[in-house]
Amino acid sequence: MRMTEFALADDLGPEKYIEVTDPDIGLKAIVVVDNTAAGPAIGGTRMAIDVTGSECFRLARAMTLKNAMAGLAHGGAKSVIAADPRMPAAQKSRLVNGFARAIKDVRDYIPGPDMGTDETTMAQVKAAIGRAVGLPREVGGIPLDEIGATGQGLVAALQAAQPFCSLRLRDAAFVVQGFGSVGQHAARLLGELGARLVGVSDSRGARVSEAGFDIAALRAIKARGGSVIDHEDGEAIAAAELVAVPCDVWIPAARPDVITAENVASMRTKVVAQGANIPATAAAERALASNGTLVLPDFVANAGGVICASVEFHNGSEQQAVRVIEERIKRNVVEVLNRVEATGDLPRDVAVAIARARVERAMSFRFKG
Numbered sequence: 001m002r003m004t005e006f007a008l009a010d011d012l013g014p015e016k017y018i019e020v021t022d023p024d025i026g027l028k029a030i031v032v033v034d035n036t037a038a039g040p041a042i043g044g045t046r047m048a049i050d051v052t053g054s055e056c057f058r059l060a061r062a063m064t065l066k067n068a069m070a071g072l073a074h075g076g077a078k079s080v081i082a083a084d085p086r087m088p089a090a091q092k093s094r095l096v097n098g099f100a101r102a103i104k105d106v107r108d109y110i111p112g113p114d115m116g117t118d119e120t121t122m123a124q125v126k127a128a129i130g131r132a133v134g135l136p137r138e139v140g141g142i143p144l145d146e147i148g149a150t151g152q153g154l155v156a157a158l159q160a161a162q163p164f165c166s167l168r169l170r171d172a173a174f175v176v177q178g179f180g181s182v183g184q185h186a187a188r189l190l191g192e193l194g195a196r197l198v199g200v201s202d203s204r205g206a207r208v209s210e211a212g213f214d215i216a217a218l219r220a221i222k223a224r225g226g227s228v229i230d231h232e233d234g235e236a237i238a239a240a241e242l243v244a245v246p247c248d249v250w251i252p253a254a255r256p257d258v259i260t261a262e263n264v265a266s267m268r269t270k271v272v273a274q275g276a277n278i279p280a281t282a283a284a285e286r287a288l289a290s291n292g293t294l295v296l297p298d299f300v301a302n303a304g305g306v307i308c309a310s311v312e313f314h315n316g317s318e319q320q321a322v323r324v325i326e327e328r329i330k331r332n333v334v335e336v337l338n339r340v341e342a343t344g345d346l347p348r349d350v351a352v353a354i355a356r357a358r359v360e361r362a363m364s365f366r367f368k369g
């Protein structure tokens with residue numbers, strides 16, 4: 001670890017901070033194994049030009065807490081490869097192969113897909129070193145984006161939250177920012193429960209419809225490579241206005257930091273169910289709590305993907321994955337919200353405390369002679 005980065009280390013980790021380079025293939029990568037007390041660490045491999053060591057550490061820590069929260073027998077880790085993921089396929093597979101071989105002996109790290117990598121990348125990693133999650137079906141994977149693992153978890157979180165915020169999904173109005181994998185599956189399942197999608201966006205723009213969109217029609221447009229703005233129902237609004245659309249449930253499922261101190265006062269919703277990672281700033285989460293809006297924090301509500309990956313790693317079936325996602329996330333939401341009611345603390349602070357205590361307990365079993 002670089003001297004300047006020792007400041008990152010605390011009582012949980014990281015256990016390992018490894019830089020790997022290979023000038024022959026232009027490989028520059030970092031692996032952070034944060035904590036393995038609960039078991040070998042699962043965490044995504046992110047490929048982007050501007051990745052940094054401290055970003056990798058923060059993401060690894062987030063995985064430690066997310067995996068502990070989800071009750072998985074896995075610690076947290078992350079890896080980053082500094083490269084443009086849109087490079088030609090042959091060059092990318094050479095890079096991925098070199099990366100995989102370089103981390104072969106970091107056996108307590110199990111890579112998964114993240115920004116800039118996908119199930120093909122993970123199949124290449126598995127072929128090279130024998131371990132990876134988020135794999136295609138043909139090599140033992142449960143395709144988590146195809147089955148909508150994270151969307152399923154998000155909807156389970158909302159079901160469990162209903163009694164805590166007088167929410168009835170059966171006739172709720174909801175908004176989805178980012179109609180991609182997570183957003184589409186959440187919308188599909190909420191629609192099946194009777195809820196109405198009244199606002200939706202993707203990278204090209206946003207639309208609202210008080211009567212509710214035809215979710216299957218929107219998904220068909222996206223499957224053809226179109227945008228939600230191509231749908232003729234409702235009306236177009238500026239993307240920035242989506243935050244202020246009145247609804248019962250607002251689902252961020254795109255980018256970080258979209259709910260901020262600047263726009264939070266315009267929100268008119270009972271619940272923010274965080275599909276995206278860190279979609280709200282800390283100040284915005286405090287403001288939401290003080291005006292009575294319930295936040296279901298990212299690492300509790302969007303753990304469906306990693307729970308699915310863990311079931312896959314242990315050779316479980318798709319049906320088991322669906323069951324475990326629902327059962328774990330509901331149980332965690334109830335535990336977090338009961339404590340929020342008892343203490344008045346922020347849901348995120350309560351959830352971090354629960355996850356941290358689980359990691360510390362796992363660490364307490366280690367030999368200390």
Ligand code: NAD
Nearest residue numbers: 150178179180181182201202203253254275276277302305
């Ligand atoms: P995705 O690429 O399938 O979908 C993202 C969607 O957001 C796309 O429709 C895109 O057009 C839209 N988008 C991009 N920029 C936008 C903007 N500025 N405003 C509105 N929409 C915008 O990605 P995904 O897999 O659905 O992931 C969405 C978020 O959820 C990410 O933050 C990701 O880190 C997080 N997440 C995903 C999973 C998973 O299993 N896929 C698990 C946990 C967390």
